[in-house]
Amino acid sequence: MAQHLSEIKIENELLQDLLGLTRAGLTDTVRNLGAPEIHAKTLFRRIYKDLSINPWSEPTLPLRLVAVMQDKFAVRLPQIKVAHRSAYDQSMKFLVGLGDGREVEAVLMPEKARLTLCLSSQVGCAQGCVFCHTGRMGLVRQLSVAEIVGQVMLAEHWLREHPEWLESTRLAPGTRISNIVFMGMGEPLDNVEAVIDALSILTDPYGLALGMAHISVSTAGHLVGIDRLYDAHPKARLALSVHSPDESKRSRIMPINRRWPLTDVIGRLRERIGESGPPVMMQYTMIAGVNDSDADASALAALTVGLNAKINLIPLNNVEPSRLSAPPPERIQAFRDVLHQAGIRVMVRYSKGQDIAAACGQLVAFAKKPSAAELG
Ligand code: SF4
Incomplete structure (x- = not known):
């Protein structure tokens, strides 16, 4: 069954925004997800230098980290x-x-x-x-x-x-x-x-x-x-x-x-x-x-x-x-x-x-x- 727009919106609001995290904060987040800290730098670069709103779409990132990121995080612009x-x-x-x-x-x-x-x-x-x-x-x-x-x-x-x-x-x-x-x-x-x-x-x-x-x-x-x-x-x-x-x-x-x-x-x-x-x-x-x-x-x-x-x-x-x-x-x-x-x-x-x-x-x-x- 197709998902209702308001459900998508609520789901989206439940996602944690990566935008407010300093690199130290992002490093903690990545570490807590069981991934090497080095990937925080990649994500940070993707968001701010490459202007990506899907920063996990990056071949060098482990697939397990990408899956969790997609599931729990978002880059939400005003x-x-x-x-x-x-x-x-x-x-x-x-x-x-x-x-x-x-x-x-x-x-x-x-x-x-x-x-x-x-x-x-x-x-x-x-x-x-x-x-x-x-x-x-x-x-x-x-x-x-x-x-x-x-x-x-x-x-x-x-x-x-x-x-x-x-x-x-x-x-x-x-x-x-x-x-x-x-x-x-x-x-x-x-x-x-x-x-x-x-x-x-x-x-x-x-x-x-x-x-x-x-x-x-x-x-x-x-x-x-x-x-x-x-x-x-x-x-x-x-x-x-x-x-x-x-x-x-x-x-x-x-x-x-x-x-x-x-x-x-x-x-x-x-x-x-x-x-x-x-x-x-x-x-x-x-x-x-x-x-x-x-x-x-x-x-x-x-x-x-x-x-x-x-x-x-x-x-x-x-x-x-x-x-x-x-x-x-x-x-x-x-x-x-x-x-x-x-x-x-x-x-x-x-x-x-x-x-x-x-x-x-x-x-x-x-x-x-x-x-x-x-x-x-
Ligand atoms: S009232 Fe206006 S000028 Fe004064 S501090 Fe606030 S924003 Fe600045």
Whole structure:
């Protein structure tokens, strides 16, 4: 008798997903199945390098292991529900459907020789930054390791199926994702254990083999998460959202600052990594009349002392119906000059994917403009 679709679905859900396993986890799994550990490397390579969803279809694997794998395991990718292409810069925004019907967003951004994927770490976010719509959703749930890594694999599979998109960019045929930024939905360090395992998988030489220097983990300043991340991955790269060097103003726009003031976060970074450690990217969204004065620039410069810091100035994306706007070009230039004269590496960056609301803090677009009181 033919099997009913819902039975197949339930069976599929009972299968263990290989995608969330680090190579150490996969090695344990293979060993527990009574097979030599060496086969974990083969399976890992098949999943991540060869993009196979049946990684056991490999002649070098023992037949007994293949049979158990087929029976008990799966490689389950999340689904692309909508793929939207930006006419502005060719970024691709994916609405990603998760197993429980929830959705997150991931954005693929071509840039010179790089192909960067911006991915999500949570459904929603508990931090409630006033300029960010994701924050207004509150935290719905954490993403699993498989769901985080799954966004990368989903984009890799999409790339393989859409060579015409690569052709339309200036990237060479066959280009794969070279950089990852955890700047989509969620505060990654609020889900730090999953992010730690995801980094282990993404940087594994038997898999995607991305360099740690090519992955940025953003944070609004989660002190406990920072400690945990550097304990696990001392070379991890952080992108710290500063947005205001003034504690009271920052507390109004980023409530996390009330729990972990910026001064404490910067102090901890100086202790943990100092000037000789991995670079810290300070993200600074520039908002006209709010945080764009020369005094703000000098205070921002002071934060970089004792760190290997770079600063990204990001003129605010003007998204309706917000009345907030980016400063005029000459103000951005003057602000940049103050930092430059202080010897700081600073770049003005315009967010990619502006017309598809894919820039940081816009993943679900602004729903309500922050009030003047919120912004101080
Ligand atoms: S900016 Fe980041 S940390 Fe703040 S609410 Fe949005 S997603 Fe959360």
